[in-house]
Amino acid sequence: MDTTDFLDLFASEAREHIEAQGALLSRGLAAGLEREEINELFRRAHSIKGMAAAMGFTPMASLAHAMEDLLHRWRDGHDHPAPDSLALLTRANDHLSAQLDAVVAKHDVPPGEDVVQAIRALCPTVETRPAAGGASPEAKGAPPAPAGAVATHDTRPRLLIDVAIRSGAPLPGARAMVILKRLEEHGRIVEISPAVQILATGRFNGRLRFVVATNVAPARLASLIGGLPDVAACEVAQGVAEDDPAHPGRRHAGRRVLPDRRDGAADSPEGAPEGPPTPAGETEIRHAGSISTVRVATERMDHLLDGVGELILDYERLKRAVDPEAGSEQEEILEGLGRTVDGLRDEVLTMRLLPFSSIVPRLERSARDLAARLGKSVDLEVRGTEVTLDRSTLEEMIDPLQHILRNSIDHGLEETEARRTAGKPPRGRIEIELSRQEDRISLVVSDDGRGIDPQALRRVAAERRFLSREAAARLSDEEALMLVTIPGFSTATRTTEISGRGVGMDVVRMRVQKLGGNLVIRSQVGVGTCLVMDLPPTVTVTRAFLCRASGGIFAVPVSAVHGTLEVARDRVQSSLGERVLRRGEDLVTVLPLGGILSGDTAAPFPAAFPALLYHVGPRSYALGVDEILGEALIVVKPLRHPLELLPQYAGAAILNDGQIALILDPVNLTRTSRPA
Amino acid sequence: MTPIRVLVVDDAMFMRSMIKDILNNASGRYEVVGEASNGREAIARFRELSPELVTMDIVMPQLDGIEATREILKVNPAAVIVMCSAMGQEALVVESISAGAKDFIVKPFTSDRVLQVLAKVMPGASGGSAAP
Numbered sequence: 001m002d003t004t005d006f007l008d009l010f011a012s013e014a015r016e017h018i019e020a021q022g023a024l025l026s027r028g029l030a031a032g033l034e035r036e037e038i039n040e041l042f043r044r045a046h047s048i049k050g051m052a053a054a055m056g057f058t059p060m061a062s063l064a065h066a067m068e069d070l071l072h073r074w075r076d077g078h079d080h081p082a083p084d085s086l087a088l089l090t091r092a093n094d095h096l097s098a099q100l101d102a103v104v105a106k107h108d109v110p111p112g113e114d115v116v117q118a119i120r121a122l123c124p125t126v127e128t129r130p131a132a133g134g135a136s137p138e139a140k141g142a143p144p145a146p147a148g149a150v151a152t153h154d155t156r157p158r159l160l161i162d163v164a165i166r167s168g169a170p171l172p173g174a175r176a177m178v179i180l181k182r183l184e185e186h187g188r189i190v191e192i193s194p195a196v197q198i199l200a201t202g203r204f205n206g207r208l209r210f211v212v213a214t215n216v217a218p219a220r221l222a223s224l225i226g227g228l229p230d231v232a233a234c235e236v237a238q239g240v241a242e243d244d245p246a247h248p249g250r251r252h253a254g255r256r257v258l259p260d261r262r263d264g265a266a267d268s269p270e271g272a273p274e275g276p277p278t279p280a281g282e283t284e285i286r287h288a289g290s291i292s293t294v295r296v297a298t299e300r301m302d303h304l305l306d307g308v309g310e311l312i313l314d315y316e317r318l319k320r321a322v323d324p325e326a327g328s329e330q331e332e333i334l335e336g337l338g339r340t341v342d343g344l345r346d347e348v349l350t351m352r353l354l355p356f357s358s359i360v361p362r363l364e365r366s367a368r369d370l371a372a373r374l375g376k377s378v379d380l381e382v383r384g385t386e387v388t389l390d391r392s393t394l395e396e397m398i399d400p401l402q403h404i405l406r407n408s409i410d411h412g413l414e415e416t417e418a419r420r421t422a423g424k425p426p427r428g429r430i431e432i433e434l435s436r437q438e439d440r441i442s443l444v445v446s447d448d449g450r451g452i453d454p455q456a457l458r459r460v461a462a463e464r465r466f467l468s469r470e471a472a473a474r475l476s477d478e479e480a481l482m483l484v485t486i487p488g489f490s491t492a493t494r495t496t497e498i499s500g501r502g503v504g505m506d507v508v509r510m511r512v513q514k515l516g517g518n519l520v521i522r523s524q525v526g527v528g529t530c531l532v533m534d535l536p537p538t539v540t541v542t543r544a545f546l547c548r549a550s551g552g553i554f555a556v557p558v559s560a561v562h563g564t565l566e567v568a569r570d571r572v573q574s575s576l577g578e579r580v581l582r583r584g585e586d587l588v589t590v591l592p593l594g595g596i597l598s599g600d601t602a603a604p605f606p607a608a609f610p611a612l613l614y615h616v617g618p619r620s621y622a623l624g625v626d627e628i629l630g631e632a633l634i635v636v637k638p639l640r641h642p643l644e645l646l647p648q649y650a651g652a653a654i655l656n657d658g659q660i661a662l663i664l665d666p667v668n669l670t671r672t673s674r675p676a
Numbered sequence: 677m678t679p680i681r682v683l684v685v686d687d688a689m690f691m692r693s694m695i696k697d698i699l700n701n702a703s704g705r706y707e708v709v710g711e712a713s714n715g716r717e718a719i720a721r722f723r724e725l726s727p728e729l730v731t732m733d734i735v736m737p738q739l740d741g742i743e744a745t746r747e748i749l750k751v752n753p754a755a756v757i758v759m760c761s762a763m764g765q766e767a768l769v770v771e772s773i774s775a776g777a778k779d780f781i782v783k784p785f786t787s788d789r790v791l792q793v794l795a796k797v798m799p800g801a802s803g804g805s806a807a808p
Contacts, residue, residue, distance in 0.1 A: 170782040171761065174769035178779050200767040229779070229793050 008297055010055050011104050017044040018097050019361035025090045026364055033074075033081050041089075042071040048096065059111045060099045066119040067092050073123050085122055092119060094365055154188055156213040159221060162235040165206040169230035172206045173199035179208065179225055186221065187214025197350045197388075205343065298391065301352055308341075308348045312633055315341045349390070356434045357385035359398050366402045367430065370409045377416060377427040378409055384434035389441055393515050393535060397443070400508040404445050404531055405430065407505070412449030412529055422526065424448060437534075446530035452523040454480035461489070478617050481521040485509040510647060513665055516557060516636075520617070544634045544653070545612060546661060547625040549593040553661040555634055555653050556612055556623070560666050563613045564628055569605045579605075581622060588613065592624040596669065614666045621670055636663060647671070679707035680798060683725060685718040685741065686711075686733035686760060691783070695731055695760070698787045706794070715739025719747045722755070729798065730757045732777065734768050742772045749776045756797055760785075 021044050024037050033041075045068040052060035067089060073079045095112045102109045163179055165172045176199050183189055191211035198204050214221070218236040226234040315337060324330035360382050371378040389397075413419075413428030420426060430447045454477040461483050462472040475483075483489055487506040508531075512519045517535035536559065544555035545564070565583075572579050572590055581588045590611065595601045611622035634653035647668040653661050682699055686692045692711050699706040710725045712718040714736045722730065730748065734741040741759060748755050759772045759780040769780050778797040781790055 171766045171769055171780065173766045174761075174773060174780055177770045177773040181773055181776075181778075200770040202766050227796065229789075229796060 007055070007104070010051055011100060014048055014051055014060075014100055015097075017048050018093060018100060019358070020044055021093050022090070022097075022361040022365060025086060025093060026368070028081065028086050029083060029090065033086075035075075038071060038074050038081070042068060042075050045071055055103075057099070057103055057109065059109050060096060060103070063092055063096055063099070063112050063116055066116045067096075070119050070123050079122075088115075088118055088122070090368075091115060094369070097365070154190075154213045156187065156215050157238065158190060159187075159210075159212050159214060159218055160237040161208075161210040161212060161221065161225065162233075162237075163208040163210075163225060163231060164233045165208070166230045166232040167206060169206070172230075173202065173204040175228070175230050176204060176208050179228060179231070180210075182224065182228065183210060183212055183214075183221070186216045186224070187212040194347050195350050197353065198347065201346070203343065203346060301348075301391070305348050305352065308345050312341055312345060316633060352391045353388035354391050354394050355386050355388050356382075356394070359394055359401075360385055362398060363401055363405060363432070367405050367409065370406055374409060376409060376413055378413060378430060379427050380405075380430045380432070382432045382434075384436075387434045387436050387441060389535065396511060396515055397535070400511045401432070401445070403504050403508055408445070408447040408449060408529070412447045412451075414450050418450075441535045443533040443535060444530060445533075446528060448528040451525040451527055451529050452481060452484070452521070453525050454523075457481065457483045464489075476618060478520070478522075481523055482509075482617075484521070485519065513647070513650070513668060516559065516650065518667065543631060544663065546629040546632055546634075546655070547593070547610075547612070548627040548629060549625045550597050552597075553629070553655065553659055554593065554625075555632075555661040555663045556614075556666060557650070557663065558631060561612045561614050562620075565611050565613055565622060566608060567605070567611050567622060567624060568608050570607075572605060583620070586620050588620040588622045590622045590624055591670065593664075594624075594626065612666070616667050616670050621666070623664075623666060623669070634661070634663070677705070679704055680729055681709045681725070681727045682706050683710045683712065683718070683721055683727040683730045684708055685713075685715075685721075685730060685736070685744070687713045687736040688733075689713075691733065691760070695790070698785075698790050701787070702791055715741060715744030715747075718744045719751070722748050723751060726752070728756060729794065730755065731760055731781075731794075732757050732772075733760050734765060734772065735762075742768065742775055745772055745777050746775050758793060758797055 021041055024033070024041050027033075028037065045064050049061050049064035049068055052058075052064060070085065070089065074081050079085075092112075092115045095110070095115050099109050099112065101107075161183070163176075165175050169175060177196075180189065180192065180196070189210055190213050191209075193209045194204065212221070218238055222234050222236040225231060319334055319338070322330055322334060324334060363382070364380060367378060367380045408430050409428070413430075414422065414424075416426045419428065428447065428449065430445065433442075433444045433446075435442050454475075457480045458472040458475060461467045461475075461480075462469045466472075466483070466486060466489060467475075472480075485505045485508070489506070509519045512533050512535065515535055517533055520532045521529065522532065523529040543558040545558060545561055546553055546555055548554075567581060567590060572581050574580075575587070579590045581590050590605075592601065592603065592605065595603045605624065609624050609626065610628045611624045612628070613620065613622050615621070632655070634655070636651040636653060648665055649662050650665040651663045653663055655661055684692050684695050684699075686695070692713075696708045696711075699708055706729075709727055710721045712721045716739045718730070718732065718741075719739075721727075732741040732745055736744075739747075745757050745759070748757060753776075757777045759769055759777045760783060761769045761780055762783045773780065779793050781793050
């Protein structure tokens with residue numbers, strides 16, 4: 001077997017096991033382990049060992065093997081998990097994780113013999129069998145799962161089930177969920193289309209496809225599902241190839257078609273036993289509504305999204321090119337196409353969603369490592385782990401979050417003594433909370449450390465000539481706190497009295513903004529610091545205003561814009577070197593986009609021009625352009641080096657006519673354009 | 677045939693009366709043995725009466741129908757619970773079903789519809805062909 005083909009699969013499976021083990025172990029350290037949790041740990045260690053051995057990663061296999069043996073002792077009641085041994089297993093698990101990282105990066109794998117020895121020392125009676133290095137299968141009931149055979153050791157026949165829900169039926173999504181649960185009672189769902197998350201959105205179109213591994217006869221399942229209320233038809237076909245990609249909605253002619261009513265099945269009432277239920281030892285059914293997952297390489301998902309993006313663009317172009325009359329056949333076709341495209345986009349975006357919990361173990365590990373290294377006691381609480389985000393957003397946020405944690409632990413949280421003196425609990429506390437607010441994700445990281453003093457930041461900004469003394473004094477507290485996100489600022493202040501946040505906050509802010517998000521810092525001296533980030537849950541397809549300036553076309557995400565306005569030159573006044581417009585109670589700073597781009601911000605305005613209104617913190621800005629062309633759905637493409645270094649651009653989009661528009665990030669544009 | 681013992685849960689007395697009326701007119705197939713007007717009460721009455729079937733409103737004071745469903749299933753994993761929902765609560769119904777409710781009916785409901793759904797969820801009543 002050429003194992004390299006399986007590396008991705010191995011890595012993702014193993015990662016999942018390692019992270020689940022990490023979560024169980026940290027729970028165990030806090031509250032002790034239940035019997036079932038020990039069982040789960042044992043099963044996972046066993047799986048890792050089997051997979052690693054099959055891949056020929058001997059150091060991983062022997063480490064997982066040692067863990068398994070210790071867990072085996074606990075499971076059989078020979079020993080009880082003492083905090084020391086739990087800590088050791090945690091260390092072993094972290095080491096496994098490092099080994100996996102090395103394997104993926106094709107680096108040398110750290111051996112970890114010392115950890116293996118330390119674990120072995122805890123299980124003296126276990127004869128040290130040769131580590132499962134070769135392909136020799138274990139003599140322990142379950143054969144080690146060959147890497148790549150994620151779901152294949154369920155040998156039950158697979159049935160392809162197509163269900164149509166009666167059109168006009170109330171709550172079709174809920175009906176689909178009933179069908180799903182009913183099928184789960186009779187087999188293991190290998191695949192479902194559309195994604196289960198669609199069911200609750202009200203956009204489900206009434207057609208479902210499942211692949212189910214089951215011993216139940218096809219006719220029986222067809223009558224079971226066909227007999228449910230509001231099911232218009234149910235087709236069950238046998239023998240689906242495992243890699244058969246789902247084509248939702250495609251009909252399979254010549255298969256069993258069951259109408260709403262049927263007879264029979266009375267001889268075997270629902271709930272009758274059909275062979276053994278999935279044994280508890282098999283853990284292929286995963287969380288998220290206990291639907292099994294299909295693994296797809298992430299780059300294929302990216303290609304799919306790209307493809308859908310192009311499709312959307314083509315659709316918008318077609319719509320414009322055709323310009324159908326109301327009621328025509330063309331209009332009807334276009335409308336149908338639009339719905340399909342929308343549905344497809346939603347499906348692809350939903351498919352990319354992952355729960356925040358998938359990165360939590362990594363964050364916990366970093367926090368634990370760092371706290372241990374610095375000799376601080378830290379409690380990390382994470383809430384909202386079930387909230388989902390686009391996979392790439394999630395991945396991109398790991399670094400910044402680790403950075404933030406590092407800052408909190410290193411600089412924010414005081415030493416135990418200092419905390420006592422300040423009347424705080426001795427253990428430092430960091431909370432990460434993720435929540436969904438309409439179409440934004442709010443991510444808040446707060447600590448109860450010493451906080452940041454905005455006055456000190458103003459002083460340093462002036463001393464180090466980041467700002468003039470006057471400009472520094474004019475900053476609100478909120479604006480002053482944002483100083484730490486200026487590149488170079490934090491390094492300059494590292495050794496000064498500024499405490500709370502250290503290096504790299506510029507990187508954090510850039511990353512958040514690149515993802516289409518925003519970062520606000522709140523802090524109170526002596527009480528703590530709180531970073532509030534808001535992020536879009538999905539990325540890459542966004543609505544934007546298209547506008548023309550200096551002969552080019554620019555896109556500004558609708559989410560960043562509060563409105564549009566027409567600016568008359570004679571209403572613009574000068575104030576403190578800025579050109580401002582009074583709008584009701586508000587003073588709006590007018591920034592000419594053309595002027596910013598050409599570097600001539602003082603160029604005279606035309607008599608009247610349109611502008612996009614947006615806010616940065618408490619201040620309002622009007623970005624003057626030559627023309628606002630309208631609103632459009634754009635596919636965001638990241639900028640490649642070196643353009644990505646320009647913070648005022650969030651990406652690029654290819655427009656319907658093939659032109660390229662740079663996507664502006666108004667917040668950064670403002671920063672780079674305002675004279676300090 | 678012994679009637680199926682039903683617990684009716686809804687915070688509106690009107691809705692409870694309506695469901696009771698439908699069940700009482702189903703040729704003796706059902707017997708309403710208890711009522712509850714919120715989730716907490718539903719759990720208590722479930723423990724006390726061990727009904728074979730529960731009709732459960734979703735949005736209720738104190739404890740909603742989804743939580744009550746979860747709790748009742750902890751008491752008896754085989755409990756048969758049917759959610760009663762208004763239109764536009766699809767996400768809540770989906771959540772209830774994934775929490776373990778067997779099926780759902782949508783308000784405003786007709787007698788036929790209620791009886792059709794209930795007939796399907798009772799174990800052993802899979803035929804649903806009991807003469808009306």
